[in-house]
Amino acid sequence: MPRAGQLNWGSDLDPAGAALLEGLTVEEILLKGQLDLSYALSGPSSEQASRRFEQILQHQLAPAVKNGAQLMVQLQQEVNILPTGCSSLDELLRGGLREGHIIELTGEPASGKSQACLLAAVTTAARGERVAWLDTSTFFDAHHAAAFYHALPASPHKLPLEACLDCIHVHPVHDVLDALSILEAIVLQEQEIRAGRGPQPRQGRVGRLSLITVDSISALLGPVLGSGQYGYGQALLSSLGHLLKQAAASLSVACLTTNGVVGSSRGGPRPALGETWKVQPQIRVQMHREEGSVRWATLLASTISASKGIAWFQLTSSGPQTCNAPSGFTFQP
Amino acid sequence: MTAIPRRSVALLPLPNALQHLLMACGYRTTADFDGISSPALAHTSGIPLEDASAVLQMAQGHLHNGSVQGERSARALLEERPMRRIITFCSDVDQILGGGVALGQLTELCGVPGVGKTQLGMQLAVDVQIPYAFGGLGGTAVYIDTEGSFAVERVEQVAEACMRHLQKLAASPNGTSQQADAVSCMDKEGMLANIHLFRVTELAQQMTLSNELDLFISQHPLVKLVVFDSVTFHFRQDSRDLAQRARVLAGLAQCLTRLAAQRRLAVVIMNQVTTKVSDNDSSHLIPALGDSWAHASATQVLLSFQDGTRQARIYKSPSLPERTAEYLITADGVRGRRTPKRPRPDPAA
Numbered sequence: 140m141p142r143a144g145q146l147n148w149g150s151d152l153d154p155a156g157a158a159l160l161e162g163l164t165v166e167e168i169l170l171k172g173q174l175d176l177s178y179a180l181s182g183p184s185s186e187q188a189s190r191r192f193e194q195i196l197q198h199q200l201a202p203a204v205k206n207g208a209q210l211m212v213q214l215q216q217e218v219n220i221l222p223t224g225c226s227s228l229d230e231l232l233r234g235g236l237r238e239g240h241i242i243e244l245t246g247e248p249a250s251g252k253s254q255a256c257l258l259a260a261v262t263t264a265a266r267g268e269r270v271a272w273l274d275t276s277t278f279f280d281a282h283h284a285a286a287f288y289h290a291l292p293a294s295p296h297k298l299p300l301e302a303c304l305d306c307i308h309v310h311p312v313h314d315v316l317d318a319l320s321i322l323e324a325i326v327l328q329e330q331e332i333r334a335g336r337g338p339q340p341r342q343g344r345v346g347r348l349s350l351i352t353v354d355s356i357s358a359l360l361g362p363v364l365g366s367g368q369y370g371y372g373q374a375l376l377s378s379l380g381h382l383l384k385q386a387a388a389s390l391s392v393a394c395l396t397t398n399g400v401v402g403s404s405r406g407g408p409r410p411a412l413g414e415t416w417k418v419q420p421q422i423r424v425q426m427h428r429e430e431g432s433v434r435w436a437t438l439l440a441s442t443i444s445a446s447k448g449i450a451w452f453q454l455t456s457s458g459p460q461t462c463n464a465p466s467g468f469t470f471q472p
Numbered sequence: 473m474t475a476i477p478r479r480s481v482a483l484l485p486l487p488n489a490l491q492h493l494l495m496a497c498g499y500r501t502t503a504d505f506d507g508i509s510s511p512a513l514a515h516t517s518g519i520p521l522e523d524a525s526a527v528l529q530m531a532q533g534h535l536h537n538g539s540v541q542g543e544r545s546a547r548a549l550l551e552e553r554p555m556r557r558i559i560t561f562c563s564d565v566d567q568i569l570g571g572g573v574a575l576g577q578l579t580e581l582c583g584v585p586g587v588g589k590t591q592l593g594m595q596l597a598v599d600v601q602i603p604y605a606f607g608g609l610g611g612t613a614v615y616i617d618t619e620g621s622f623a624v625e626r627v628e629q630v631a632e633a634c635m636r637h638l639q640k641l642a643a644s645p646n647g648t649s650q651q652a653d654a655v656s657c658m659d660k661e662g663m664l665a666n667i668h669l670f671r672v673t674e675l676a677q678q679m680t681l682s683n684e685l686d687l688f689i690s691q692h693p694l695v696k697l698v699v700f701d702s703v704t705f706h707f708r709q710d711s712r713d714l715a716q717r718a719r720v721l722a723g724l725a726q727c728l729t730r731l732a733a734q735r736r737l738a739v740v741i742m743n744q745v746t747t748k749v750s751d752n753d754s755s756h757l758i759p760a761l762g763d764s765w766a767h768a769s770a771t772q773v774l775l776s777f778q779d780g781t782r783q784a785r786i787y788k789s790p791s792l793p794e795r796t797a798e799y800l801i802t803a804d805g806v807r808g809r810r811t812p813k814r815p816r817p818d819p820a821a
Contacts, residue, residue: 248766249788277577277733277770280791281549304547311542313730316485361722361764374482399767411764
């Protein structure tokens with residue numbers, strides 16, 4: 140949020156008004172109420188001044204309006220969809236992880252969440268796009284990443300192994316406050332890089348941050364939710380969601396998170412973290428364990444698709460790979 | 473538009489009362505502290521000067537000063553020299569674990585009473601001391617005993633057997649002089665002295681201990697293994713409030729994960745199993761403590777009796793395939809089958 144002094148007020152602001160606005164953020168001014176503000180601005184009458192104030196703010200701050208046709212063009216030309224590396228999951232997600240979205244993988248332990256994240260990260264990094272990986276439970280395994288890399292299909296755009304792994308930055312994160320700080324720092328750093336300041340990784344789209352992975356959200360929030368300090372845990376939860384959304388939107392990166400489940404003994408597993416978290420991800424995928432290494436995934440919620448589809452995959456040494464449904468399996472959504 | 477990152481005062485790691493006080497005085501976000509000196513903050517909010525400077529430091533430092541610290545690229549992690557692991561003395565189990573129990577993360581052993589969880593724990597507490605010359609870690613162990621099942625005379629047997637084995641190796645034609653030196657320095661008393669036991673008799677002790685562990689380990693840098701046997705005991709007896717149990721367990725998992733990662737040591741946690749009944753009335757064993765705990769450990773190993781033998785199965789791991797191995801509990805400790813054979817692939821896999 141810019142500070143009020145940074146906006147261009149033209150000749151509307153007298154020295155006394157400038158002193159009043161100095162040091163305040165625009166958000167604080169907006170919360171202050173119009174009467175206070177009209178005194179800060181010179182003008183024939185306070186009513187006129189506040190109108191003028193609104194105009195200045197609107198002109199400089201309000202989000203630009205776009206129509207549906209423009210959005211469609213933007214979607215087709217500018218928004219990238221990152222393939223996960225597993226074709227059945229990609230089909231379920233209508234192409235893969237969409238930049239600007241939070242995509243959540245939820246499921247029981249060993250349902251393949253972390254492995255799906257790792258494959259998506261390696262697939263993205265192999266194109267030279269950078270991945271920030273927030274590792275809460277020491278699940279990230281570089282040898283596994285290398286094995287996934289070798290199994291990726293050959294392509295002229297596939298970077299060598301070292302360069303690919305250079306693009307994945309692993310941040311050990313041990314609590315939710317750590318996570319907030321690191322996310323803030325990642326956003327700032329990326330803004331600096333894109334503004335042409337700081338070290339420039341590579342030219343063009345290559346070298347750009349495309350994916351932020353948080354594995355897992357529930358490990359971060361578990362210890363702070365539901366305590367006597369109810370509000371504190373909820374505040375941390377919504378801040379984390381807000382920050383991820385802000386990062387996704389302002390940097391147009393995809394955020395991939397994992398979440399545990401609750402209630403698997405009572406009425407079937409459902410995602411952990413409750414209603415407040417539920418609204419944060421745009422897309423939620425639930426993963427299930429089947430016999431052996433076979434897994435399946437369904438779309439639990441999505442803002443872009445009403446698919447009742449089901450994605451079958453198998454956990455292999457080269458990552459989650461599409462497989463056929465076991466015979467006799469019937470799925471009731 | 474570049475957002476100036478700032479954080480609500482409510483989200484700073486400060487005591488609740490202090491947060492309320494600051495907010496009541498109009499300090500809502502970290503941005504509100506810009507350009508304020510600590511005497512000024514102390515004066516306007518009426519908090520002690522030390523508190524004021526601590527708050528300011530936190531408000532300015534919440535960003536890591538804008539730079540990303542502590543990150544490592546996957547390439548650096550790959551090129552890192554692989555850390556030695558703690559062997560179990562059963563080569564089949566070591567193999568399914570990827571060469572033994574890994575340092576730097578949590579490994580959970582789940583099983584019914586009598587299947588050998590404590591035996592494995594005591595074996596690992598001995599094995600972590602195997603000298604470097606033998607491919608071991610030459611470390612020490614912390615053993616947290618909540619059930620009272622740690623038996624020192626049993627550890628003595630296991631340690632003696634381990635030393636006999638090392639002496640045999642050192643005396644064999646392949647033995648080196650370093651190995652001979654290393655084994656000559658070992659004695660039974662020394663091995664027992666290298667195992668630090670905390671006997672935990674109630675939940676309050678368990679909760680305070682997990683916070684004190686870090687301090688203890690900073691004073692004992694050779695600790696390479698922490699065994700928590702078992703994490704369930706005090707919860708099974710005292711689970712009136714399931715939500716509270718889940719939260720305390722999540723905190724414990726976070727604390728132990730941080731300990732394992734920052735101190736580069738192995739944390740082995742024992743857990744009970746519970747029976748899960750599927751829709752088709754078949755039942756199978758799963759780790760106890762429910763859904764939220766289930767994600768705590770990097771690797772979960774299910775120990776069970778199958779056809780009269782003891783079996784270990786990788787139940788969950790981000791990097792290991794689901795495989796099964798047999799093991800024996802002998803007078804000397806945990807051992808593999810006499811005729812080594814490749815672990816049987818899981819029929820379901």
